[in-house]
Amino acid sequence: MDTGSDVVWFPCTSHYLCKQCSFSSSSPSPSIQQPFIPKESSSSKLLGCKNPKCSWIHHSNINCDQDCSVNSCLNQTCPPYMIFYGSGTTGGIALSETLHLHGLSKPNFLVGCSVLSSHQPAGIAGFGRGLSSLPSQLGLGKFSYCLLSRRFDDDTKKSSSLVLDIEQLDSDKKTNALVYTPFVKNPKVEDKSHFSVYYYLGLRRMTVGGHHVKMPYKYLSPGEDGNGGVIIDSGSTFTFMAREAFEPLSDEFIRQITDYKRVKEIEDVTGLRPCFNVSDARKVSFPELRLYFKGGADVALPVENYFAVVGGEVACLTMVTGPERVDGPGMILGSFQMQNFYVEYDLRNERLGFKQEKCK
Missing domain, CATH: 2.40.70 (Cathepsin D, subunit A; domain 1)
Structure with a gap:
C-alpha cells in the first residue's frame, strides 16, 4: 500500500x-x-x-x-x-x-x-x-490504517490494518478521537504530473525538546515550480528532509543530547545521523520531537518513532536527507514515523486525521 x-x-x-x-x-x-x-x-x-x-x-x-x-x-x-x-x-x-x-x-x-x-x-x-x-x-470517502511497530517485521503472522470506507458514511467511531489537519492544495506544474498524486500537509513548525527548529519556509510550502512542501507517504520508510531543513533538526538533537557519546563510524556505515552510544545507559532518554500542523493539530512522536537502535548499543535518528538540490517535496513523512498511529485520509472533507494508539 x-x-x-x-x-x-x-x-x-x-x-x-x-x-x-x-x-x-x-x-x-x-x-x-x-x-x-x-x-x-x-x-x-x-x-x-x-x-x-x-x-x-x-x-x-x-x-x-x-x-x-x-x-x-x-x-x-x-x-x-x-x-x-x-x-x-x-x-x-x-x-x-x-x-x-x-x-x-x-x-x-x-x-x-x-x-x-x-x-x-x-x-x-x-x-x-x-x-x-x-x-x-x-x-472511497475515506480510508485509514494503523501500522504495527517495526519489531513485528519478521513475524509473518502479523499484519497492519487497513479500513476502506465504501459506504460514503461519516459514522466512524474513531472520528471524534482524532485530530485533523487539512490537505494543502497540490501544485500544478506542467510535465510534473506526479505532484498531483501526493497528499500535501501544512506543517507549520517542529520542536526538539520544546525548542523551535528554524528551517527555511520554502521547504514547508510548495512553490510555483512545485518544489517544496510536505507530503505523507506510506511507501517511504524513513522521513526524508531537504538538506537545509534537516541540518537544523540534526544540529538541535546534537546540541541537546549531551549524555551519550556520538558514534560517527556508525553514521558512515548506516547513512543515519546523528547516532549515539547508549550501551551504558540504564534508561535511554532523548528530547521530544513534536510536529505542529495547520488547523491546530500537533503530535509528539514516541521516541521509538524517530530513534532506532542499531547493533544493540547505538541509537540513530531515523530521519534522512539527500542532495542539496531538491526536485519535489521538501519533506516526506515516512512510515517509520507512523508506527502505532491510527491515520485517516478523509477524502470527502479533504483532511488527514491521526491518533496515537497501539496497533494490533
Whole structure:
C-alpha cells in the first residue's frame, strides 16, 4: 500500500523478472505465490489506446496511430508503461479487469500487469490522489490504517490494518478521537504530473525538546515550480528532509543530547545521523520531537518513532536527507514515523486525521 503513487500493479507472468528483489526473478516463488495470468481470467482485457484510462496510467494524452483504419484503431492497445519510484521501477501493460474485494465487485478496474521490475515488492496498491489509484477507482470517502511497530517485521503472522470506507458514511467511531489537519492544495506544474498524486500537509513548525527548529519556509510550502512542501507517504520508510531543513533538526538533537557519546563510524556505515552510544545507559532518554500542523493539530512522536537502535548499543535518528538540490517535496513523512498511529485520509472533507494508539 503506497499513498505516494497511484497505479495498482502486480506481477502477471510466470517469467516475471525482478532485479535485486527479495524473491526469485526467474520463476514463481512463495514470496509472490502464483502470479496473475491474464489469459486465465474471463474478465481480463487489454486496455485500448483510445480508452481514457490509458492516459491515467501514462499521466498524459496518448497519441494513437493517426493513420490506422477505424477498425484497427479500435484494436490498438494502450502502450506499455514504465513507472518510476524512488527505489526502482516497474514496467508492463495495462489491463481492464474486474476487482473482487470483500463482496464488492468493480468491473473495468484499471490494473498494471508488470513483466519486469527493479527493487520492487511483489506488487503495489497505489492509494495516491491520481485517477488510477484504488481509492479513486472505488470512489472511497475515506480510508485509514494503523501500522504495527517495526519489531513485528519478521513475524509473518502479523499484519497492519487497513479500513476502506465504501459506504460514503461519516459514522466512524474513531472520528471524534482524532485530530485533523487539512490537505494543502497540490501544485500544478506542467510535465510534473506526479505532484498531483501526493497528499500535501501544512506543517507549520517542529520542536526538539520544546525548542523551535528554524528551517527555511520554502521547504514547508510548495512553490510555483512545485518544489517544496510536505507530503505523507506510506511507501517511504524513513522521513526524508531537504538538506537545509534537516541540518537544523540534526544540529538541535546534537546540541541537546549531551549524555551519550556520538558514534560517527556508525553514521558512515548506516547513512543515519546523528547516532549515539547508549550501551551504558540504564534508561535511554532523548528530547521530544513534536510536529505542529495547520488547523491546530500537533503530535509528539514516541521516541521509538524517530530513534532506532542499531547493533544493540547505538541509537540513530531515523530521519534522512539527500542532495542539496531538491526536485519535489521538501519533506516526506515516512512510515517509520507512523508506527502505532491510527491515520485517516478523509477524502470527502479533504483532511488527514491521526491518533496515537497501539496497533494490533
